[in-house]
Amino acid sequence: MLVPLLESGLRIEGFDSSDEMLAYCEAECRQRGLRAGLSRQSFEDFSYETRFSAIILPAGSFQLITDGAAAAAVLRRFHDHLAPGGRLIVDLDPIGCFLAGGTSVRSWVTGDGDLLTLNDQHVETCYIAQTTLSHLRYEHWREGSLVRSELDLFKLRWWGVDEFSMALLAAGCAEVEVSGNYEHGRAPREGDAIISFEATRGAG
Numbered sequence: 001m002l003v004p005l006l007e008s009g010l011r012i013e014g015f016d017s018s019d020e021m022l023a024y025c026e027a028e029c030r031q032r033g034l035r036a037g038l039s040r041q042s043f044e045d046f047s048y049e050t051r052f053s054a055i056i057l058p059a060g061s062f063q064l065i066t067d068g069a070a071a072a073a074v075l076r077r078f079h080d081h082l083a084p085g086g087r088l089i090v091d092l093d094p095i096g097c098f099l100a101g102g103t104s105v106r107s108w109v110t111g112d113g114d115l116l117t118l119n120d121q122h123v124e125t126c127y128i129a130q131t132t133l134s135h136l137r138y139e140h141w142r143e144g145s146l147v148r149s150e151l152d153l154f155k156l157r158w159w160g161v162d163e164f165s166m167a168l169l170a171a172g173c174a175e176v177e178v179s180g181n182y183e184h185g186r187a188p189r190e191g192d193a194i195i196s197f198e199a200t201r202g203a204g
């Protein structure tokens with residue numbers, strides 16, 4: 001997400017709580033001769049001197065904050081880092097994506113001919129906390145033998161469209177525009193794969 005914005009000439013900073021993810025981003029920028037302002041910070045306690053004209057959380061990353069009160073505090077922190085008139089842009093997956101359940105398997109062949117598989121199994125849904133738990137099992141195979149395996153207990157929280165708009169307003173945002181499938185200004189509808197919220201900084 002950060003790379004095309006840098007390429008288009010925008011000044012942009014990025015953070016992630018994972019050194020490994022930051023290293024991938026840094027490498028992608030270096031390959032293109034771009035200089036990225038990257039830092040290791042978390043949603044819960046990030047801090048900048050700068051106030052931004054836009055803050056973007058792509059790819060449903062906000063759903064990784066599974067506690068409602070913690071999510072509200074993070075929205076307030078994002079709001080407080082906006083310059084007057086600045087915009088907070090957040091992508092969320094529609095609820096249907098969470099409740100579809102089931103199992104999926106993806107696989108990749110590495111440059112060395114090894115096989116990587118990702119087994120995604122939905123194991124739990126909590127309708128009160130609005131969370132799902134999936135077991136993401138990563139496996140690395142070489143010549144038919146398992147080299148390494150890793151299990152990620154992957155928890156996400158879903159949000160209703162009106163619920164998230166209200167959470168943005170409660171965080172101090174003045175206006176909220178909601179779009180479906182990246183068609184800016186077109187209200188979300190059944191079957192959309194992604195819902196984008198764009199909120200402006202309030203006066204408070």
Ligand SMILES: C[S@@+](CC[C@H](N)C(=O)[O-])C[C@H]1O[C@@H](n2cnc3c(N)ncnc32)[C@H](O)[C@@H]1O
Pocket residue numbers: 001002015016017018021041042043044058059060061064
């Ligand atoms: C769906 S990925 C998005 C990666 C990248 N931002 C992009 O747009 O391609 C979610 C990212 O959120 C990061 N993450 C998870 N919990 C976080 C937290 N509490 N604070 C900051 N980043 C977090 C993960 O390390 C991961 O890189």
